[in-house]
Amino acid sequence: MLRGILSLLIFPGLAFQVLCGLIFEWIDRKLLARFQRRVGPPWYQPAADLVKLFSKEDLMPEGVYDLVEVLLPLISLSAVLTAGLYIPIAGFTSFSFEGDLIVIQFLMSVPTLAYYLAGIASVGIYSFLGGGRSILQYFSYEVPLLIAISGPAVMAGSWSVAQISQAQLGMGPFVIFQPLGFILAVVGLIGKLKRDPLDIPSASTEVVGGSLTEFSGAKLGFWQLTMNVQAVVGIFLLVNLYLGWLNFTAPLVVVGIFLLECLLMVLVLSGASAIFARLRIDQLAGLGWKILVPLSLLQLGFVILMGV
């Protein structure tokens, strides 16, 4: 009982994931600044942003559904935190069952749907546009992402993330066998996190703040936290699915390699946002359905044939 509560609240639950989210956000912003030859924010910046948001007044425009606007960020935050519980961290799994990959995928898409609803429920025109864009983007990246991450599952013969990462101890990291699938999964993750090349729903030059235009204070803080934790869970998931660590006995080495792989993923994500410019929504839909889906099907077929 006590063990269960501790694992929910501290490791690998709330405290650990929030801490990781803040650290990853800082590393990401610092890397982006260095890519642009800037100095970048100090290490406490994400924490200061979050505390400040919670200290501010909570304003909502007239005519919005109050309860909905309060519940949406809380629901999406709890969904991504729950998804994080099923992902093994450096080989340590607290909750796992056969088929949790599907559950993680479902829970990870809850924030996107909540984001859409938030845009509809707050009455601003920019929120409405941002919400519509987010649901269009969802249909573009989610299908290739799902097909791509079913590659490791087919290869390992299991739909549990813990089993998949275990299987790589014997077979070697799956990124060697499915480099294409890994790239597709990274593109899907960027779309899921609404990060820079695919930040179409929240593009500040076009739709101000997307669905979150009308949010302020603690609600915006919860949204920010949701995005941070979602990034952590997504990075942990891809590291487990594709970059399974080498077979070492010393636990410290395993933890070190896991951390290194996570930092590598952060580097890839911030590098992508430094290099590429934002796509238009029709370009993203075209890219998703004309290029990414056929490629992911090709990768999956290749994996199935390799198994035969």
Place this chain on the structure above:
Amino acid sequence: MLKEMIKKTYRWAQKNSLWMIHYNTGGCNGCDIEILDLLTPRYDIERLGIITKASPRHADVLLCTGPVTLQAKDGLWQIYAQMPSPKWVVAVGSCSTTGAVFYGSDTVLGGVDHILPVDIYIPGCPVRPEGIIEGLVKLRERIAHGG
């Protein structure tokens, strides 16, 4: 005791994370270009935790440039009213602080302080980016002392 500590933490966070929104109330665009300089690698305002936001509901600091014209008056007030408190106003440039050469015109009210409570005045035509950074650092000190 606990209340004091929470207040101190809040002040620290507010000081270190100023999100600003920028509104031109009818100026010549000179100060706006100098504000853009703050985001470039040479001045990099993000090292002070300051970033620009597009929505007034996300912002803490209202950066005003230009004299307040009759047409921009209502918009300025609406933007200020949409910002969640605690919030601060910074008047950037000679026009924004006093109205400068436009003072006394039929269509110009004068400086921003005709409409809003201004916390920091930064004169100059146009302001140098160093001047704006100096002003924002002064604002940070003011927040740290509970201003």
